[in-house]
Amino acid sequence: MQAEIITIGDEILIGQIVDSNSAWMAQQLNLIGVDVARITSISDSIQAINGALDGLLPQTTLVLITGGLGPTKDDITKHTLADYFGMKLVYREDVYAHIEGLFASLGRTPNGLNRAQAEVPEGCRVLFNNVGTAPGMLFVQAGRYICSMPGVPYEMKFIMSNHVLPIVEKELIRTHIVHKTILTVGVPESELSETLNDFEAALPSFIKMAYLPRPGMVRLRLTAKGDDENLLRESISAQAQKLQTILGDVVYGQEVDRLEQIVGEMLVARSETISTAESCTGGYIAHLITSIAGSSRYFMGSVVAYDNTVKMNQLGVNEIALANNGAVSEAVVTQMAEGAQKRLGTTWALATSGIAGPDGGTPEKPVGTVWIALAGPSGTSAKKFQFGNDRERNIKKSAFAALDMLR
Numbered sequence: 001m002q003a004e005i006i007t008i009g010d011e012i013l014i015g016q017i018v019d020s021n022s023a024w025m026a027q028q029l030n031l032i033g034v035d036v037a038r039i040t041s042i043s044d045s046i047q048a049i050n051g052a053l054d055g056l057l058p059q060t061t062l063v064l065i066t067g068g069l070g071p072t073k074d075d076i077t078k079h080t081l082a083d084y085f086g087m088k089l090v091y092r093e094d095v096y097a098h099i100e101g102l103f104a105s106l107g108r109t110p111n112g113l114n115r116a117q118a119e120v121p122e123g124c125r126v127l128f129n130n131v132g133t134a135p136g137m138l139f140v141q142a143g144r145y146i147c148s149m150p151g152v153p154y155e156m157k158f159i160m161s162n163h164v165l166p167i168v169e170k171e172l173i174r175t176h177i178v179h180k181t182i183l184t185v186g187v188p189e190s191e192l193s194e195t196l197n198d199f200e201a202a203l204p205s206f207i208k209m210a211y212l213p214r215p216g217m218v219r220l221r222l223t224a225k226g227d228d229e230n231l232l233r234e235s236i237s238a239q240a241q242k243l244q245t246i247l248g249d250v251v252y253g254q255e256v257d258r259l260e261q262i263v264g265e266m267l268v269a270r271s272e273t274i275s276t277a278e279s280c281t282g283g284y285i286a287h288l289i290t291s292i293a294g295s296s297r298y299f300m301g302s303v304v305a306y307d308n309t310v311k312m313n314q315l316g317v318n319e320i321a322l323a324n325n326g327a328v329s330e331a332v333v334t335q336m337a338e339g340a341q342k343r344l345g346t347t348w349a350l351a352t353s354g355i356a357g358p359d360g361g362t363p364e365k366p367v368g369t370v371w372i373a374l375a376g377p378s379g380t381s382a383k384k385f386q387f388g389n390d391r392e393r394n395i396k397k398s399a400f401a402a403l404d405m406l407r
Contacts, residue, residue: 021151053084056144061172065146069134069150134150138164182221195247262407303340303344315339338375352372
């Protein structure tokens with residue numbers, strides 16, 4: 001089943017607000033097996049609304065519209081839809097009683113503009129809004145369901161959750177969609193694709209795989225579509241298990257797992273602690289670790305040693321090592337990790353030193369060169385990485401590479 005989403009609002013088109021409504025609606029539709037073919041943002045105008053409706057894809061069965069419903073004169077969606085479908089506006093006493101009840105709960109009385117909200121196109125199905133005054137409206141035209149909802153996020157979510165999604169599941173759903181997401185770290189998309197070439201070729205026709213990269217990581221999303229939900233779930237679980245077997249330690253979790261969360265759980269299970277000594281990552285590793293609730297059980301602290309004097313005075317890095325090797329070197333990053341481990345008294349310590357960019361590189365150490373060291377109970381290991389030219393991506397890649405070394 002195919003759906004389209006139309007968001008109405010000049011404030012979206014001028015970048016004043018971000019269209020979070022569409023993302024949320026698409027997520028909810030996906031969970032019940034509805035494919036979103038297109039998301040369109042248009043202006044608050046009769047021509048734009050009519051044009052969007054005229055341009056719907058032939059296969060589209062469900063259309064979700066948000067915005068332009070309210071008590072003010074610039075909210076034109078209701079009138080435009082009524083004209084488009086050849087309907088007149090009619091006053092609905094039950095709609096007005098609903099509005100009065102909402103106002104009464106707030107100790108207020110509706111005004112004339114609110115009364116006008118009780119006028120709805122005569123052929124629509126009213127979707128009562130318990131958290132706002134503008135009702136949703138559902139039009140069914142030649143088997144196509146077109147639903148108009150307020151653009152206020154919490155009002156839209158109420159109408160979607162309590163009216164639209166149940167209607168779609170009861171009256172429109174014909175197929176199911178099941179997803180399984182495998183999370184990988186440290187291997188580029190191109191290498192994963194080469195490794196998984198035979199796996200992809202052997203997938204059943206009803207299962208597809210997508211590569212969703214981010215700095216230092218790639219999500220592998222398996223999607224199964226069909227009529228038998230139980231069969232889909234069994235099949236996709238079996239394929240996910242094969243995928244994890246092929247990739248081994250490259251996989252760090254599933255679905256919405258976070259690498260910093262997984263590492264934290266491992267530290268708790270082992271009753272161990274971690275500290276960081278960060279140069280090029282500027283405290284980003286510490287930020288990731290402490291973004292997890294309960295991280296105080298295993299995270300002791302961090303030294304952001306950007307300047308060499310801090311590396312020497314706070315971490316005990318040898319001045320000779322700095323002079324002979326430079327800050328971005330195995331010798332220095334090793335001493336940084338060991339200094340943090342000793343001075344903060346932790347089981348493990350991670351250290352980073354690199355050239356995040358966009359400048360500062362040399363022919364011997366180009367931008368993106370990063371050394372990462374891990375000090376632990378059995379000694380210290382260090383590894384050199386060569387990332388790209390983008391500063392923000394380099395910082396994130398370095399942090400995730402460090403956490404993966406600890407994992």
